[in-house]
Amino acid sequence: MSATPMASTAKAPRMGFGKWLREHAVLIIGLLVIAYMLIPIAVIFVFSFNNPAGRYNFTWVGFTLDHWKNVFGIPELNEALWTSIKLALLTTLFSTVIGTMMALALVRHQFFGRRAANFLIVIPMATPEIVMGSSLLSFFLILGTPLGFRTLLIAHVMFCISFVVVVVRSRLIGFDRRLEEAAKDLGATPFETFRLITLPLILPGVFGGALLAFALSIDDFVISNFNAGTTVTFPIYIFGAFQRGVPVEVNCIAMILFGITVLAMGFTTWQQRRAEKMASIRPEQEEEVVPLPPVSAAT
C-alpha cells in the first residue's frame, strides 16, 4: 500500500493527488459501494422518527418519538411478529439439528450416494424461492393439507437445512481430528468424545448456522406467502400493509431486530475466536516433550 521511501523520493518530493487517487481508487470505490449498501438502513432508521402527515411514511415531515413509545401498540403487528419469532425459533431448532447431522456425515464419512446427497443440498439453494413456494403449495393443494403454521414450519425448515449444512460443513473442514483420537486414546467413550471434544469445537459453526437459519426464517416472504394460508407473519403483514401504508412502528421494529442481530453476530464471532484458540492449544513440537527420567533401580 505505501510506496517505499526510496521510490517516493526518487520520483517526486510529494505524492501528487492523481497518484494518490490512482493508488486508492479501488478502496474509494469499495467504500462508495458500502455507502450505497448502508444508505437504505440509515433511511429506515431516520424514518422511524418521522411523523408522517398521512398514512404513508415515504416523505419526511417532522421528528417525533411517538412511534418508538408505541412500538408494541399495534395488536395485529404484534401478533404477526410473535408468529414470526415462534416460527423462526422452531425452524432454527429443527434445521440446525438436521443440518448439523448432515454436515457431520458429509465431512466425516465416505459412503455411496455422497454426490447425490451433495446435489440434494445444493439444489434448493439454486432454486428460485418462487418455484419452491409454488411447488410446495401445489403439493399441499393436491394432498388437501390445510395451510397454516404447520405448513410454514415445514417450508422454512426445508429451505434452511441447506444453508445450515454449508455453514457447519465449512467449520468442520478445518477441524483437527487428532483431538478426537487423543480423547479416544485416553479412554473416552464415543459419546464422551462427542460431548467433550467434538461439540464444543464445532459449536461456533453450529451457532453460526443456527443464526443464519433464524435470520432466513424471520425474513422470508416469498415462500411464506405461498404457504401461510390465513396465518400472518411479520413480512406478510408488511406486504399486506404496503398498499394502505406501512405504520412507522414497523421501522422501529426493524431497527430493534437489526440491533439484536448485530449483537448476536458479535457473539458468534467472539465464540469462534475462542474455539480457534482452544483448538490451537496442542503440543506442536514433539521434541519439546521432556523424556521421563529413568525409573530408579532402588524401587
Place this chain on the structure above:
Amino acid sequence: MGTLRRRAGAYGLLAPGTIWLVLFFLIPLYFLGRLSLNVNVGGVYYPFDWHWKNYSDALSLYDTQFIRSFVYSLVATLICLVLAYPLAYAIAFKAGKWRHAMLLAVVAPFFTTYLIRTISWVTILSDESPVVEVLQFLHIAPSGQVLATPAAVVSGLVYNYLPFMVLPIYASLERLDTRLLEAAKDLYADTKTTFLKVTLPLSAPGVVAGTLLTFIPATGDYVNAEFLGSSNSQMIGNVIQSLYLKQQEYPAAAALSFVLMAIILIIVLIYIRFAGSEALMGEEGAAI
C-alpha cells in the same frame, strides 16, 4: 465390521435431512409438474390429463413478463458484478484492519427485513427525494420520475442481491495465494497484467458462484417489481404469484413456475459443468 457400522452411522446422520428434502423439496416439484398438466375447469378439483396446452397458453400469454424477468435479472447481475468486484477486492487486499468492519457492512442489509429495505427505496426514489432531484438536474431522469420505471426495479434488484455477489468473490480473493502475485511482480508483470493474468482467473470461481447466487433469485423475484415498478415492469414472479394466490388459476401458474425452474436449471447445469460444483458449495459456505 467397523466400516459397516461407520457407514450405517453416516446414513443415520443423513437420513432426517434427506427425507425432509426429498419429501418437501423434490416430491413437491413432481406435484408442481403434475398440476401444470391438469385441466383447468375452475373450482378446487383439477383432473389430470397431460394438458400440454397449459404450457403453450401460459407462454404465449406471458412471454413479455418472462423475457422481462431474464433481461432485468441479467442487467442487475452485471451491475452487481461491476459494483461487487472492486468492493470485494478492496476488502481482501486494501482494507487492512478495517476488513472485518467492511465485511460487517456488506452483510448488514441482511439484518433488516427484506421487505422494509425494499420499501426504503420507495422513499429514496420518490419524486421529492434529493437523489431524484440530482438525477433530474443531470438530465438522467428527464421524465422527472424514477419510481414505477424499469430502472427502479433493476436498482432494487441490484441493491437486494449485491451481498450475494460480494461474499463469494471476496471468499475466492481472500483464499488467493499472495505469493503468486509476488511471483508475477518478480517476473516483471505490471499491476494490470498481474490482475488480468493472475488475480482475475483465480477469482473466477467466486465470480461464477456470485453471478449464480444473484441471477437465480433475481429472476424469480417479484417484491421489487411489486413495490418499485408499475404494471409495465411486472416480472414473471408477479404473474405466478397473482395466478396462484389471487386468481387461483393453478395449472397455468404451475406451468409458468415449472418453465422458470427448467430454464434456470439448464443455466445452472451449464455453469456447474463450466465451473465445478464446489464453486457453488464451497465458496458461499466460506463466505458466511
